Amino acid sequence: MTTRPQIKINTAPQLDIFSGVDSSPDHKKQDKSKRSGNKTDKRRFVAPDPSAITLGNTNLKEHLELTGQKTPFTVASLLDEQDWSDFEHRYASEGRPPYSPRNMMGLILYGIMQGITSLRTLERLARVDLGCMWVTGGIFPDHAIIGRFINMHSESMTGPFFESLTRTVLKKTDSDGSCLAGDGTVIEAACSSYNLMKQEAAQQAHEAAQNQADNHPDCPESKKNLEMTSSALEAVVERNAKRKKNGKSGNAVVSPTEPEAVVQKMKRGRGYTTGYKPSVLANSKRVVLAQAVDPTNETTVVSPMLDQSMQVTDKPVDEMLLDAGYFNDEVIATSLERDISLLCPEGKEPGKPKESAKFQKGHFYYDETNDVYRCPVGKELVLIGQVKGSTRTKEQKIYGNGPCEGCLLKDQCTSNKKGRRIKRYAMDDTKDALRQVMQHPKAKKSFSKRKAMVEPVFAYLRDIQGLNRFRRRGLEKVKLEFGLHLLAYNLRRAVKASLYAILRYNRMILWLHFERYRPFERKWGSWERDPVKRHSLQRKVLHWV
Structure with a gap:
């Protein structure tokens, strides 16, 4: 029998892909494992310097600048500003040095920004993408190392690190959290909808x-x-x-592999399947300040998201814009407790009730002086009973006025033989006040900003980052995946802000140079009339910019 040849595995730290190109003393020094910021801490990490990477005779930084790639520089600078001690303390002080958490996080977020969520695809991205090499320093971990890193630091990614990075993005975008717009959506779960059980x-x-x-x-x-x-x-x-x-008929179903996912209606006419409901709060620059995931209800997470926004900005929210799905007692009570100016319509349009085949409660006018309701045809509904609050029911008043025989709009109102009944709860006074507020022109104008503030967030997550379906199973892992997507999204907002700042600066310099050459117009006439003079001046100005 022939013996299998022995293979010796190289246990040295895995360094950047171009570690053997430059043999200068400075480059060799960068290959060594770096220590953390604390001098008393003995933990060591592999964190190569990306400036040492070369492509032939060209430095990587020069190559990226020549090709006009600004995203890697912005992402790297934002990550350098973060405090990584919370990540670094989870590693042992002895043994083989691991990759730096800053470089690993840069690989994950830069990949998600490109729409990559597969661990194996991230592994390939670290080896072939030049922008990714600048962000990560040229490390190339395999997919197993990336997966273990995500599981090890899951709490920090969705908690302190999300808040810290969001603060930095707010500074870059020159925005705050005084006015936030909220929205939620439904995203399909990883489990199959064909194996559901009763x-x-x-x-x-x-x-x-x-x-x-x-x-x-x-x-x-x-x-x-x-x-x-x-x-x-x-x-x-x-x-x-x-x-x-709740008085609903039918039996519920559950996925045996992911019981936390709930069958619900998907967006964009995709029918019913198992999924979750993620929610966000975004400001006027579309930076997400708070995020949460719930299996079914997007209104129960409003209070935790407001707490998270407070952690990010250290200031309370002054105004909150929500769509008609948040028009309920819990959200209104939360806004009153926190002294937040809430703008939330009852229907699709501010001040109008929800569309339905029959008249809703919002179509009936309540006369507070006489304590009666008036229906759309003007008939009064008087108080006919009261129900005390209990563990199952809320305290309520019941209004009615006998059978509605002979009414022309009865088919649009009720099918009850005793006539229409209206229940009034304790929060209905506040709801009536909110309805009146939403009818004001200034409130409508302020609320019109909501769609532009928060709707593009989920559109970007779906179309650019590919979040049409969660890849992880279970509510906790889904929260982690959604948090990583929003970290990458906020990084993209900072990149956009940097590009806009450069554009504004170039426009200002261009305007100053045209103002500088205005005396030539008075001396030799308008240069715009002479094509030769105009072309020469434009070349000078654009070359200087």
Whole structure:
């Protein structure tokens, strides 16, 4: 038998791709593992200097400048301004030096900015993309190292690091968080919608997994399968109980591999499938200051997002613009508690109720003086009963006025033989006040900015960064994935702001030079009439800029 040849693995730190090009002493010094910022800390990291990378006889920085690539420089400068001690403290002070967290984070965010979310594609990007080499220093980790890095630092990415980077982006964009616009969407989950189970099927799967675990107590796969089926059974039982409490018919379904995902209607006419509801709060420069993900309800995360915005800016929100989906008691109460000026219509247009085949509560006028409601035809609905609040119901007043026989609009109003009933809750006074506010011209003008502030955020995430479906399973991992996408999105907003600043500067210099040559107009006539003089002047000005 022939013995297999032994292969010796190189255990030296993996350095940049062009580490062997330059043999100068400075370059060799950059290849060494760098220490963290704290002098007493013994942790070491591989963090090569990108300025040492060359393409033939051309430095990488010069090559990127000649080709007009400004994004890598902006991204690298923003990452250099961040504090990486929270990331670095998770590594051991002994053993083989790992890649620098700053360089690893640069690879991940730069890849997401290009619409790349696959770990293997990120691995390839680090080897072939010149802009990525400038951001990362030329490191080339494999996909397993990238995946372990994301799992190790998941809490910092969506928490302190998100807030720190957003503060830097706010400075670059010269914006604040005084006025925020909120919105949510539905994004498909990673699990398949063809393997959904009802409660009976989930119960049978749980019993089968329990029997298998009892017969093979030492098998890790049996334990994992039992935990998965238990989670699926608990989720479907809870959803059925909630549906029964809300008076809904039908049975709930659950995914056995991702029980936290909920079947709901997708955007853009894609039907129904399992998904999550991510939400954001963005300012006038479309910088996202807060983000959250909930399986079903986008209104319950408004208060946590306001807390996160407060952490970023250290200032409370003065004005909040929300669409009609947020017109409920919880959001209105939150804005009152925090003294926030809320602009939120009841329908698609400010001041108009939601469109429906029948008259909604907003179509009825409440006369506070006489404590009566007036229907669209002018008939009064008087107080006929009261219900005290309990754990299941809210305190409410019931208004009505007998059968609506003979009314021409009865088919558009109610099918109840006793006539139309209106329930009035404690928050209805505040809702009526908000409806009146939304009818004011200034409120309509302010609210018209909401669409331009927040709607392009999800459009960019879907079309440019490819977030049409989550790649990770489970609510916590989905939150991490969505947070990484928003980190990359905020970086893009800073890049755009830098480009706009350069453009404004060039326009100012151009204007100053034209003003400088205005005396020639008075002395020799308008230079615009002479093509030769005009071309010569433009060449001088553009060459100087």
